[in-house]
Amino acid sequence: MQVEILPGVGNAAHADPALRDAPLCPENFLNGGSQTRVGRGMGKNGAGRSIEGGKGHIPIKRDDCTMIHLLDLLVHPERFFSTLEGKEPDLKIPAAIALAGAVVAAVAGYAQSSLFADMFAEMGAGAGMGAFMGIMGAAGAFLGFLIIWWLVMAGVFHVISMAFKGTGKFTRTLESTGYGLLPTVIGSIISTLILFSYLPRIAVPVVRDLQDPVAIQKAMQELMLDPAMKEFTQVSIAISILFLIWSANIWIFGVRQARGITLKHACITVIIPVAVYILYMVYMLVSGIPLPGGA
Amino acid sequence: MNRAELLLFFIAVMVVFLPVSAVEQQTAAAQVMVTNVTLDPQVFMVDDTGTVTVEVINNGAQSVAISRVTMYDEKIRIESRAYDTTMYLGAGNRMTFTFTVTTTVPDGIYYPVFSMDFRDAGYLRYPVKLQVQDKPLKVSILSKPDVFTSGKKEQVEVLIGNPRDNGVSGVIVYPMGEGIEASPSSIFIGMIAPDQSQKVTFSITPHQTTILEIHVDYMNGINPHAEVIQFPIGIGKSKTRADPILSNIQVEKSGKTYSITGDVNNAGLEVANAVVISTGDSVVPVDPYRKYVVGTLQPDDFSAFEVTFTAEGTDKVPVEVSYKDNDGNLYTTMTIIDIPVTKPGAQETEGMPLMMIAVILVCAAVIGGIVWFSWRKR
Numbered sequence: 001m002q003v004e005i006l007p008g009v010g011n012a013a014h015a016d017p018a019l020r021d022a023p024l025c026p027e028n029f030l031n032g033g034s035q036t037r038v039g040r041g042m043g044k045n046g047a048g049r050s051i052e053g054g055k056g057h058i059p060i061k062r063d064d065c066t067m068i069h070l071l072d073l074l075v076h077p078e079r080f081f082s083t084l085e086g087k088e089p090d091l092k093i094p095a096a097i098a099l100a101g102a103v104v105a106a107v108a109g110y111a112q113s114s115l116f117a118d119m120f121a122e123m124g125a126g127a128g129m130g131a132f133m134g135i136m137g138a139a140g141a142f143l144g145f146l147i148i149w150w151l152v153m154a155g156v157f158h159v160i161s162m163a164f165k166g167t168g169k170f171t172r173t174l175e176s177t178g179y180g181l182l183p184t185v186i187g188s189i190i191s192t193l194i195l196f197s198y199l200p201r202i203a204v205p206v207v208r209d210l211q212d213p214v215a216i217q218k219a220m221q222e223l224m225l226d227p228a229m230k231e232f233t234q235v236s237i238a239i240s241i242l243f244l245i246w247s248a249n250i251w252i253f254g255v256r257q258a259r260g261i262t263l264k265h266a267c268i269t270v271i272i273p274v275a276v277y278i279l280y281m282v283y284m285l286v287s288g289i290p291l292p293g294g295a
Numbered sequence: 296m297n298r299a300e301l302l303l304f305f306i307a308v309m310v311v312f313l314p315v316s317a318v319e320q321q322t323a324a325a326q327v328m329v330t331n332v333t334l335d336p337q338v339f340m341v342d343d344t345g346t347v348t349v350e351v352i353n354n355g356a357q358s359v360a361i362s363r364v365t366m367y368d369e370k371i372r373i374e375s376r377a378y379d380t381t382m383y384l385g386a387g388n389r390m391t392f393t394f395t396v397t398t399t400v401p402d403g404i405y406y407p408v409f410s411m412d413f414r415d416a417g418y419l420r421y422p423v424k425l426q427v428q429d430k431p432l433k434v435s436i437l438s439k440p441d442v443f444t445s446g447k448k449e450q451v452e453v454l455i456g457n458p459r460d461n462g463v464s465g466v467i468v469y470p471m472g473e474g475i476e477a478s479p480s481s482i483f484i485g486m487i488a489p490d491q492s493q494k495v496t497f498s499i500t501p502h503q504t505t506i507l508e509i510h511v512d513y514m515n516g517i518n519p520h521a522e523v524i525q526f527p528i529g530i531g532k533s534k535t536r537a538d539p540i541l542s543n544i545q546v547e548k549s550g551k552t553y554s555i556t557g558d559v560n561n562a563g564l565e566v567a568n569a570v571v572i573s574t575g576d577s578v579v580p581v582d583p584y585r586k587y588v589v590g591t592l593q594p595d596d597f598s599a600f601e602v603t604f605t606a607e608g609t610d611k612v613p614v615e616v617s618y619k620d621n622d623g624n625l626y627t628t629m630t631i632i633d634i635p636v637t638k639p640g641a642q643e644t645e646g647m648p649l650m651m652i653a654v655i656l657v658c659a660a661v662i663g664g665i666v667w668f669s670w671r672k673r
Contacts (some may be wrong), residue, residue, distance in 0.1 A: 075665055183662070190658070194651070203551065206610070222548045237649045239658060246662045248670060 069093075073179055077250040081176065082256035086196050089171040094150075101185035102145040108192040109135045109141025111199060118204040119219055148183020148186060153273065157255050160269040166259030176254025180247045187243025191236040201228035237281050248274040324416030325383060326355025329409065332423050337461035337515030339398040339427045343518040344374065347423055348393040349409045353384040360414035366394040368407035371425060381414060398427045430459050432466070432487070434511050434524045437494065442531040448478075448500045448622045453509050455484065458493035463487055465514040468495050472528065474503035487513070500622075501528045537567035539616045550580055553634055556601045557661065559594040559616060567618035570598075575613030575629065578606040592618070599612045610634055 045237050072080040097263050116137070154177035155248025203226050205219040223229060256266035331350040339345055340342050347366065360385055365377030374395035384390050396407065406422035413419070437452035451470070457463055469481035478498040487493055499507065504527075511522040544557040555574075561567050570589035574580050580602065587600040606612060612634050617627045 075669060077669055187658075190654070194654070205548070205606075225549060227551070231648060231651070235655065238655045242655070242658045242662050249666045253669075290650065 030069050030161075041043040070182065073182060073250060074246075077180075080179070081253045084175075085257060089169060089173055089175045091171065091178065094175050094181070097185060098146055098150040098178050100257065101149065101181055101188055102142040104185060104188040104192055105145040106138040106142035108188065108195055110138035111192070111195055113137030114199070115202060115204050115223060119207050119223065122246045145188075149181055150174070150178055153251075156273045157251065157269055158259070160272060161255060161259040161261055161265065164259075164261045164265035164269065166261045166265070166269075167253075168259045172258040176258040177251060180250035180254050183250065184240075185244035187239050187246075191239050194235055194239070195232060198228050198232040202226050202232075205227070234285060237285050241278050241281060244274060244278065307528055308562055319407045321416045323355045323357040323359050324369050324413040324419070326357075327351055327353050327359050327411070327413070327419060329419070329421045330389070332409075332421075334423075335386065336423060336518070337426075338459060338515075339396075339425065340431075340515050340518065340520065341427060341429045342397070342399055343427075343515055344395065344397045345516045345518070346393050346395055347407065347409075347425065348391055349421065349423065350389055350391045351384065351411065351419070352389045353386055356386050358383045358385045358388075359416065361411060362414045363410075363412040364392050365410050366392075366396070366407050366423070367410065368396075369406045370400045371405050372397045372399055373407065396425070398425070400427055402427055402429050425511075426460065426461055428461075431520060432457055432459075432463060432511055432513055432522050434509055434522050436509070436524070436526060439499075439526070440533060440535075441501070442533055442568070443501045444533045444536065444624075445502055445530045446500060446624050447533065447536075447620060448624075450508070451497045451499050451509075452494060454492055454494050455487065455496065455511055457489055459485040459515075460489055461515070462491075463513040463520075464516050464554060465512070466493070467512045469510050469512075470497050470499060470507060471510060472501075472507040473505045474501060475507060475528070476500040476502070477503060499528070501530060504528060504530045533565075535564040536626070537561050537565045537594070537618055537620065538563035539546075539567055539570060539618060539628055541614060541616065541632075544632055546632065546634050548634075551607075552603055553578075553606055553612070554601060554603050555612065555614065555632060555634075556599070558597045559589055559592070559600050560597040563618060564594050566594065567592040570616065570618040570619065572600045572602055573615050573617070574602050575605045575615055577609055578604040578612050580604045606634060607612045 069080065113134040113136070114130065116133045120130065120133075151174070152169070154174045157177060158166070158173045161173075202223070205222040207216050207219045224233075224250075251270045251274075252263070252266045255261070255269050256263055258264070261269070321577065328351065329349055330352045331348075333346075333348040333350075335346045335348070349366075361378075363377055363379055366373050372406050374397055375393070378392060382390075382500065392411075394407075394409075398405075403426075405425045405427065407425055409421040409423050411419040411421075417627065433456040435454045435456070437454050437515050438452045440449045443449055452470060455466060456467060464486045466484040466487050466630070467481055467586075468484060470477040476499070478500075482495045482497075484493045484495065501507075506525050507528050508523050508525050513520055513522075538561065540560045540562050542558050542560060544555060547554045547556070559572060570592050571586055572589060573586040578584070581604055584601045584603045587602050589598045589600060592598060602614065604612070610633055612632050614632050615627055615629045617625060619625050
């Protein structure tokens with residue numbers, strides 16, 4: 001196999017343990033010269049192939065490279081974020097991840113809103129009410145995911161890391177947080193699929209008087225206490241917590257890279273809000289407070 | 296003295312002594328008097344048959360020969376024959392004569408004549424006072440329920456009064472009617488003195504709308520008489536019966552199980568025994584409170600209750616309250632309670648929780664492995 005040895009860059013890649021096994025992609029090279037990859041990393045990942053022409057060079061498509069990146073993000077977050085050092089923050093992929101998560105959340109929100117549509121089905125404006133609630137549920141879940149899971153979470157990481165004299169732009173934190181949402185998106189997809197399996201089993205109380213807040217509240221409570229609903233809530237919360245832990249693992253390395261703080265401080269920065277959220281979910285689950293199962 | 300002389304002497308003696316004997320007979324008959332008259336019955340009713348007993352006494356020192364004793368009247372019919380046999384009423388002796396009479400006459404006072412013919416001494420005439428009074432016994436209902444309930448025993452008080460001038464005997468009271476049970480079936484009173492009354496109570500259990508008859512049979516002397524009063528028995532809801540009412544109803548749903556709690560009040564005037572609360576057929580009762588036994592509820596008393604059930608596709612639940620009166624008759628009242636409608640969910644698939652647990656465990660294992668791997672690689 002014929003390879004090119006790039007001055008400087010190749011050495012740097014070898015010097016950084018995080019890049020030692022990194023896949024060979026254009027983004028892995030900071031100087032943007034002709035890209036190739038040498039050494040062990042090629043053989044291990046099977047991806048370190050030349051993308052330049054020449055005899056013996058195997059071309060690598062850009063999509064394949066993105067997939068490799070994402071796999072690295074999930075499995076080797078430290079190595080993934082190390083490749084971003086020195087580069088200008090690019091929010092395109094994080095935004096795409098967050099948007100994907102928001103879309104999944106919107107689908108789940110719309111599906112859950114169908115339950116409320118059934119709840120008000122016997123009222124005069126049942127059909128309109130159902131559509132309205134579906135749209136509102138989807139829009140709320142879409143915006144909620146984007147705002148809470150990306151913007152607010154990034155803001156929280158940024159603020160907490162200030163205590164550890166963290167440096168770096170907010171966009172860099174936003175970028176890292178967005179990347180870290182990928183497991184959460186996967187968890188959302190799984191939860192949404194599970195939601196569709198549970199929806200037919202959920203018995204929905206019917207409200208006949210929209211002017212009676214007590215009846216509505218009671219119906220909501222009954223819906224949340226439905227055995228299938230409760231079971232789905234438990235399952236979805238468990239899955240959410242698991243994938244949130246996975247996201248937190250990515251965020252730790254992302255925040256460390258974005259804010260230039262130690263790994264210990266990054267752990268503290270990430271674990272505090274994540275732990276608070278997990279404890280809140282567990283508390284709601286254990287205490288029996290009605291909580292609609294969500295992604 | 297020859298035979299002719301002896302005959303003349305005898306005739307002369309007879310002529311001398313015969314007037315003296317007739318005078319003695321009349322004197323002796325004058326000592327006979329009526330001492331007592333007994334009527335049975337004392338006061339007759341129209342068409343009654345009875346007896347008139349006349350007692351006579353001979354207060355004289357000589358016996359009196361009686362040739363005929365009879366009684367007669369233009370209106371009162373004398374059923375018995377006259378005493379036509381000659382008899383002697385000894386000095387100081389008493390003798391009674393009884394005549395059977397029938398009063399086929401209207402109300403009034405009559406004087407049939409007791410007549411005693413003496414031999415050779417005229418006769419004795421004695422008018423006997425005989426009263427005919429057409430006043431039957433009066434039967435009154437003292438108390439009865441306004442409305443009877445089918446199968447429910449109710450008390451009916453009856454008063455029997457005797458407005459007559461004589462007592463009546465053998466008084467028996469008994470109720471009759473189609474579809475009626477009476478307890479006791481009859482009551483024997485016996486004698487009711489004049490201007491007296493007697494109260495009797497019957498327990499009447501009707502099973503249909505009917506006419507209740509109160510019969511009073513009695514005897515005036517040897518004559519049977521009967522009185523009947525009627526009153527209608529309308530089957531309906533008793534005004535005093537127990538009336539269980541449900542209030543303070545709370546419907547709660549836990550999973551598929553509904554729970555209805557509330558109070559049951561006895562708003563009636565009678566005791567409700569063995570009160571049991573259950574749900575109707577349109578829902579499925581489930582544990583722990585398929586039925587709720589309240590027990591006895593006094594008037595104005597109340598008790599809490601709870602029933603649990605499952606219901607799908609309905610928004611109304613019939614709650615049945617059953618109770619018994621003091622006679623053991625079972626009554627039920629139904630109350631419809633609105634429950635929140637539930638759109639029924641599909642049947643649960645067995646093994647679903649296990650599959651979910653497996654999914655969670657797999658996710659946990661994969662994520663745990665990835666996290667461990669990502670830190671190990673450092």
